[in-house]
Amino acid sequence: MLKGEIVQTIEGEDTPQERLLIHLEGDFAADGQFGKRFLEVTATDVRVREADGVVSFHIPIAEIKSARNEPLVGGGQLEITTRDGEVVPIITYSLTLASRFSEAARGIEQLARGEPLQINLEQKRLRCAKCGRLLPEVDGICPACIHRGRTLRRVASYLRPYRLQAVGLALLGVLTTTLNLVPPKLQALIIDHVFSTHRNYTFLLEMAGIWLGVVVAATFVQILNGRLIAYLAGHIAADLRAAVYRAVEFLQVSYFDKKQVGAIVSRITQDTDRIWGFLVDGMPFLIANALMLLGIACVLLWINWRLTLAILAPMPIVVILSAVFWKPISQMFFRVGQKWARFHTHLNESISGIRIVKAFTRENTEFAKFQACNRELRDAGIQADTRWYTVFGAMTFFIASGGLINWVYGGWMVYRGQMSLGNFVMVNSLLGLVYGPLMWFGDLNQWFTRAMAGAERIFEVIDAEPEPHARGGIRHAIVGEVAFCDVRFGYDKSNPVLKGLTFTAKPGEMIGLVGKSGAGKSTTINLICRFYEPDAGVIRIDGIDYREIALEDLRRQIGIVPQEPFLFHGTIAENISYGRPDARFEEIVEAAKAANAHQFILAKPDGYDTVIGERGTKLSGGERQRIAIARAILHDPRILILDEATSSVDVETEKQIQEALQRLVKGRTTFAIAHRLSTLRNADRLIVLEKGEIVETGTHAELMERQGVFYNLVQTQSQVTQIIEIGTV
Known part of the structure; x- marks a missing residue:
């Protein structure tokens, strides 16, 4: 099937024979300098058109015996062999266009033999089609355009076989949030009904008993929650490893011609391990604290909505910082993943070939290569972490300012009698529950970024075109005749x-x-x-x-x-x-x-x-x-x-x-x-x-x-x- 070609009708012509079947732009002029020339192929002839529109070469298809590409230094040359045996060079090009002109030569030969045109003029992708950035790998994924939400949903799709456990985990998350919100309320009741007014010691003991029951229940729920998390994370990571390995097993051999073994192994091991780490540590933290923040926000608004809005005033700044710095930081972590793949590749190669290394006494040379990969990995990691902790420090400042607002504005409200001391202490306790998660939001985002970058590399392997096993085909008991018919x-x-x-x-x-x-x-x-x-x-x-x-x-x-x-x-x-x-x-x-x-x-x-x-x-x-x-x-x-x-x-x-x-x-x-x-x-x-x-x-x-x-x-x-x-x- 002809793909990527420019097919147009020559001005003044409307017959099918004169339609341009192949139209390629070369990047060398006739004098060997950089410039434009165009290869034009119709059903009846082949010609070269100069940048000024003049046709400098023309030959009928009927006179062509074959076409081939002759490699040159830094480029190549398309040559036509006539039926008289004469070899005629017609157009030169740089290496970046070599694959397209090779397909063009194949197309010319097909037309010369009277066969239907079946070529592919698509070039390998070097840049992202969306943002225009250079891709880290040919035909690879762009780290700047990774869609975190879509990637997370795809990872979450591996929960389907474990729906019951996932629902149980969600219910336990709601129960954990509810139990964690009880102690601050008990504190408020104790302060208002024991220390401030009635000084009722019996009431204090009753509240302490309830508090103890809540702590016991929360402990039991936490243990059960952890066991479910371990079960789900382990199974999902194992399923991902199995999916990647199965995909690798059924990939076309040509895939392994382009990818190094160490890089593939890195995806099966390190990238899946990052996802496992996020699922074990990051995801439970994210779910539990998202529910906690939602619950606390509702309680704070119920207690005193004016104070709540004042405390949350710095939050938009935190959100803006996250949105602005997410892409550049995620690219850095993606680059760290690439350095890890290169590191694994060298490690795998040097250890596999240890006998050759020793036979030629190249231990020091291989160590120097290792050190170079190690330094690249170190520098990429330091750069990514340095940038992140700088942003995280700024975020921490704005998050911590909420506590100061509570003491100044909330204290003023208690002083004016607009809020009880118990409620003020309750708000302060709730803020303590908020600050912990928000302070650790940096680590969570780092886990998330690395895990999603790893997931993208995993899904790139899973989505690669496999061998045609799935096409089915006829069952045939082979007798043994093998025929090659004009195979190229x-x-x-x-x-x-x-x-x-x-x-x-x-x-x-x-x-x-x-x-x-x-x-x-x-x-x-x-x-x-x-x-x-x-x-x-x-x-x-x-x-x-x-x-x-x-x-x-x-x-x-x-x-x-x-x-x-x-x-x-x-x-x-x-x-x-x-x-x-x-x-x-x-x-x-x-x-x-x-x-x-x-x-x-x-x-x-x-x-x-x-x-x-x-x-x-x-x-x-x-x-x-x-x-x-x-x-x-x-x-x-x-x-x-x-x-x-x-x-x-x-x-x-x-x-x-x-x-x-x-x-x-x-x-x-x-x-x-x-x-x-x-x-x-x-x-x-x-x-x-x-x-x-x-x-x-x-x-x-x-x-x-x-x-x-x-x-x-x-x-x-x-x-x-x-x-x-x-x-x-």
């Missing part, structure tokens, strides 16, 4: 990796993917697994567009033996049965035997129950590889992917792995990438890739006889091997 793809749209890949793998056929680094071998594998989807073209499984097959069903029938097998912390048996957790122990053993892993497993202290450590650190590279093969065998896929499955192992281990692989590939459609090209001799067909295009296809013997690209790769590898062997003599 690039991780960065301005730099396509695959450029029109077309081939068909028959059921049970073994296909070897060959080429230099960056040729597109691993990308082809990623597309087969549907970790990514083609930008153009179609991948068919058994003649069906694989996007129509239920994603879970598709991946369940694809097995992978990666170059660097990832094993989970747990036992050997648990790792082998990862794809089939319900497998019987006998099946696990049979898979291990087929992978030539049974013998070394039995040699371990606990056999199949041996715990292999994080990422399988207690196993050798060859052992990890054979466990991965056993896992694939037990999984029993119809399509098998071998990504450098014998790289970086000794000759004896490679022999054992090759034997295991020969048993594994039988009856399955197999795609193999091999470090040693000689290991692909048994492949039914080799596909040689170069710069994302197929340059040769055939058996090992056919390609060697042809003496083309594959032959040169084999010869180069053979020469390198000889050099290595000479160096080791």
Whole structure:
């Protein structure tokens, strides 16, 4: 679908053929200086129009064979290849426009092939559409435009499964407020009826008994209230963590290409912990004291409305201060959250790679990086807290002035006989109940700000576009035919990796993917697994567009033996049965035997129950590889992917792995990438890739006889091997 394009009719023309399908503004003039030029594409031609309206380049669509983007220093250049083979550069642009011009090139090729135009000219968001500020992350959220109320309502929506407890908490809040308002009234009664006039000691004892009963009841309610808060906060935080983790598990792989692991972990741990802290400490405080303030205000107005209005006179100033400084302070706390994410990222990376750090004696360098992240976090935190406590100090002054007003104006009213001494003391006691919450309002607002910023980052993950599991799809038992039909793809749209890949793998056929680094071998594998989807073209499984097959069903029938097998912390048996957790122990053993892993497993202290450590650190590279093969065998896929499955192992281990692989590939459609090209001799067909295009296809013997690209790769590898062997003599 074409998005973000400017479609208009050229002046003086009203035929559909002359409608502008693509209209892009370049930022380099013809002389290489900054300036404006326009790329215009219609259904019949491509042209470049200068800023003064003059058309400086024009070519009919019918004469175009292909279009591509050539990277330059600081920018790029759109080039057209004519059907005569001539390459013509037509317009240059800066890197900020690279993705849009890459889409334009793809659109030109679609039109040249007579296909419908399906491109996306939308750029990544660098600024907030609402306020225009630079975003902290590309396509991220703007901290200045966070809607606290909407975010709080969304957090509160997680209360739905606990409605009964929430209602109970609200009732307890009302009861707590009522009980807290009783002692000041008792004080007033004691002063007016015991100390000032009647001096009735019996009445004093009666009031003391009532007061004791209120204290006992308030204590019981407080305990019950705390237990309910702990229950609700714990469950809501756990539900949020579960929601974020589940969202992360189902996110597209492309999301993880743009986000660092430490930043994601920070959202699951630290941001949810901030929300938990606010729910445990902040929310109960907010609810209880909001009810308290409302109750006290009603009582004060009932006692003496003139004095109440005088005491509350400074409150509008406090509200104005909060409103004015909320956004800049919230941005600062949002920035603190970002620094925490960066801190977590470095910490995660340096600890995960501790062996490499030690091997290259880079401890001091990594510590310097840590210190830099630590300083950034420190400075951001100090800046945010300093600004907040400055504002909080001003707010405290205006809040405290209410007490002074009570003594001056209220004392004058007692002196004039307009209010009893008991009521004056009662007002003073009630103000004591008000000042505590208001003085702590600063901390509450700080908790709230941090919690809402964390919640926004959490919801950003939850709202990210997931993989298309939810689209459903047909259930299909895969036979094994895999067809690429003019497949084009690039991780960065301005730099396509695959450029029109077309081939068909028959059921049970073994296909070897060959080429230099960056040729597109691993990308082809990623597309087969549907970790990514083609930008153009179609991948068919058994003649069906694989996007129509239920994603879970598709991946369940694809097995992978990666170059660097990832094993989970747990036992050997648990790792082998990862794809089939319900497998019987006998099946696990049979898979291990087929992978030539049974013998070394039995040699371990606990056999199949041996715990292999994080990422399988207690196993050798060859052992990890054979466990991965056993896992694939037990999984029993119809399509098998071998990504450098014998790289970086000794000759004896490679022999054992090759034997295991020969048993594994039988009856399955197999795609193999091999470090040693000689290991692909048994492949039914080799596909040689170069710069994302197929340059040769055939058996090992056919390609060697042809003496083309594959032959040169084999010869180069053979020469390198000889050099290595000479160096080791």
